[in-house]
Amino acid sequence: MLRINWWRSLRVQSFVAVITFGFLLVCLFIFYALPEQARWVNEGLSKTAQRSLQQLSTSVTTPLLTRQYAELYEQIDSQLEIQPNWKGIQVIDEVTKNQLYPLDTWQGTIERSDVVLSQQVLFLDKPLAKIILVANFTNEINESSKLHYTLIYSQFTILVIFFMALAWLVDYRITTPLRRLEFAFSKLAKGDFNCHVDRQQKNEIGSVINAFNKMAIEVQSNHQKLNRLRIEAESASKAKSDFMASMSHELRTPLNAILGFAQLYEYDEFANNIQKGNAKSIYRAGEHLLLLINDVLDLTAIESGNMQFNFDYVPIKPLIEDSVELVSELAKAQSMTLYTEGFDLLKGLNFYIDKRRFKQVMLNLLSNAIKYNKQNGEIYISCKILNNQQCEISVADTGCGFANDDISRLFKPFDRLGAETSKVHGTGIGLVITKELVERMQGKISVQSELNKGSCFSLTFNTFEQAGFSSNSDACVIKEKNFSANSLPILDVLVAEDQVTNQQVLKQQLTILGVRSTFVSNGEQAWQTLQNKHFDVLLTDIQMPLLDGFELTTRIRKDSRFEPLIIIAITANIVKKNLDDCHKVGMNGFLTKPVELVKLKSLLIKHTKTVVNSEVKTNQKPETETHSFDQLDLSVLRAMLGDDPAVHCMVFNAFLQTAGEQVKLIREYASCDDFTGIAFQAHGLKSSSKSVATIRLADICQEVETLAENKSVQSNLIEELELCFNAVIAQLSRYCQQYENK
Template sequence: MIGSTADIRERKTVEKAVIHAKERLEKANQAKLELISRMSHELRTPLNGILGFAQLLEMDDSLNSQQQEFVQAILNGARHLLNLVNEMLDIARIETGEIQLTYDVIKLDSVIDESVKLIQPLADKRNIKIVNQAQLDEYYVYTDPTRFRQILLNLLDNAVKYNRDNGTVMITGRSEGGNICIHIKDSGVGIPKNEHEKIFEPFYRIKGTEVDGTGMGLALVKQLIQFMGGTIGVESELGAGSDFWFSLPAIKGDYSGGMNLYQKRLLQMGEKKILYIENSEANLKLMEKILEPFPNFSLISANCGKDGLKMAFRERFDLILVDIHLRDISGYKVLESLQKDGRTKQIPVIVFSADIASLEMEMLKISKKGLKEYMAKPLEVGLFFRKLEQIFTQNKNKEN
């Protein structure tokens, strides 16, 4: 008993220490954000004057070549400083959770094409060829359009700046485990393996290069992608170029916003309450966007299996959506618990998984206890609407 009491006391002491450490970190991040915000304000005021007058001098035809060169140096230095301040402020906002993202459905091919056009003039100066082989016309991502373009432009800009003259930049994309993975590969000098992680740190510059930059770009890109629920990485060798890649949750199919037959029918289904058990914040926001055209659907979310089960047992739902890969318990255990309980046994369920082969095998076992629908990721929106229409129609017929 003494030992147990001591263990409990020690655990509480550790928990308090963790809480205090977290509070100190939050205060430190907040203080850093406030400092950078004040610094940003103080720097922007003189920078506004410097950039404004320098641009007026740039347009002055009476300046000789040397004077024009000096003006360009002033402009480049001021713009460099402004970019540095902006990127530092963005990173600080992400770390404190105060950055605001405006989510929307993005057609990947369109955004990639737009980004390439913006970078092309920089590539043309050194005869660098940008080849877009992504072919992602049937895929969409649900994220912040402005920040997504910022990520693409930053990576493309680096692929050009750190490339060799007459080199190439190759853009490819593919579906991987419910996500879209975009690769931006250059034919530059490459990065030593011991620097692969360091290049994502603020102010770190690749050794042996003289390329202009703030040293903040990749750090900001990594923070943004992680904030959006994605991942980023790099594969590179000295002399063999670099391949930067990032992935984000995706949806597949036509999402042009047109109202198809299934959507019209869903609007006539009456009030429906749907529970979505999913631990990915990005996927939760994606489902909210997909069901946004249906004011008759009420979507409730749970970010772990245990919380989802509590909600399912406590409230009455017309449909439950479950992701197989949850952070606390397996999605299969959630299904079994729903099937065993009389309160939830008759509620239809759709299961989502990126590993569709394994899912099909498991669903054969589970279906013996009660038929369940399952769908692969990336989610095909049109098929999802058809499944919803089918499920709600069947339930309506049963009630009648």
């Protein structure tokens, strides 16, 4: 929402206008009206006093002539008594210049505000005496000022009331409806179409509100239309992907035969050279076709969200060296030179990636660099460690390059930037797959290019240095061999996990491993349970109600009684910060969800120096099953729970019982914009869905959680979540049914 600067607000402006006006009024009053009035009053009173003085001069003429000074005194005294603002009168004889009145010494003016008036007493045009009057009109001026003040006060009060009423009117008629409208706009912007604003006024504001309401309805219908079209387009796209996937798959079977038979010619004694040459051509064409089909398969897997990854900490140096090695023959054949740089920096560094997929990425970039290079061109492969725990691997060539404007087209399927007509073979989907793979492995890919000079593709990945975490699986494999399955002390494991599904999974896994397990739903319960019973290992979720995994660990590590307790975190958030935090609070290790049985086992062995008693088979079944359970990652499922469908179904049932409620809650929270609630529920659902190996649902939940934390969940994402969830429910039910039927 746009924040309005306080001084731009209509409310503030009208208030300031009223204050300024009042201030000007007061200034006008104090600096102009009052002095002017005082001057005016002074003048008026002076005139009156002058007139009285004139009358006095007439009446004292006779006493002055006849020297009847007693009468003169009486007249003046009585005048002074009558006129309260006359402070004193002096009468001076014009002939002798004697002071005739008062008898005492003349004080003259005393105060600054005293006014002096004089009048000559004439008799037959001859001056007899001069009367000097000192008057002071301060009292009268004060009196009139008081009156004026009262007048101004009442005017000011009336004005203030008027302006306050005006301000209220502005507020009521304009500002408040505008704010309501603003609120409705922000609701609409968030996709909430329930933003009708009541139109209370029949004026311009009212018509604006009316127009807004109409617009909201229009936008809603357009949005619905778009949504419908999107769903249609998506289902069309999915149909296409499905078609392509099955087509590609179906194509591979006959291709196998073609390639196989073409190869046979090589060993056929009766075939002549021409036939052998033709068969070689058939083989090469078939090989190319197979490559294309594999690419198309990958692309469809990406588009349908079925791309599967086996994440692990992989030492990166040998992996890159391997890839370079693989293409070096090809490069040599095309008389190209490979330059490598900075590989030693990678020593001891791990990426958290799928090894096979990363290799695919590297090979793709390298083979592109060879394919699109000049004759006798050069290829540079360099590695750099960036500051922020990241590593950059770049592959640069000296080929024809492309313009900057084409970069956006680079990652579009089937767009080869004009290379379609060249002799270089390609489908135009390699880079699309590469980019998708890199991003799915939390990496970044960037391109720089200059036309006719060459291009440079760079990969950026987070690096990990943990000796403790890396190669867990390797350690497991080695140790597994060293211990006998029968010499096992029984471990007591406490599991703190709030999701019922996850509890089920872990329960099955720990049962398979022959470990005694106790389950609690939050950190607080875990703490209580620890007080009463001894445990060797604590498996704890990080995000839990009441007391989370970090706090629980902190509390445990403060208590010396629990020093030997092994604490292993189980988290779905594979963020480096999260992992660092695990170490910081004193955890011994961590497992990522979905928890693979092998890893769980190896961690337990590593930390407890004991052995779990079961052999875990991780061999994967053929992938043909996946397309009937496309929401389920069966390899992950097996890695977690082994091959027993009975165990799978127990976990699935736990998920089916609890997850529906979580989806419902997410939908309800979304309808009232309760982002904290959404994030919490999405996190729980993500965790559960990882435990039943429904990776796509987990990914969507992850997305919802991230967006909810940033308070920007879109309703279509929730719809997607629900669609995906429904598919998951259907498939899990079907899986259980199939098992029961068997």
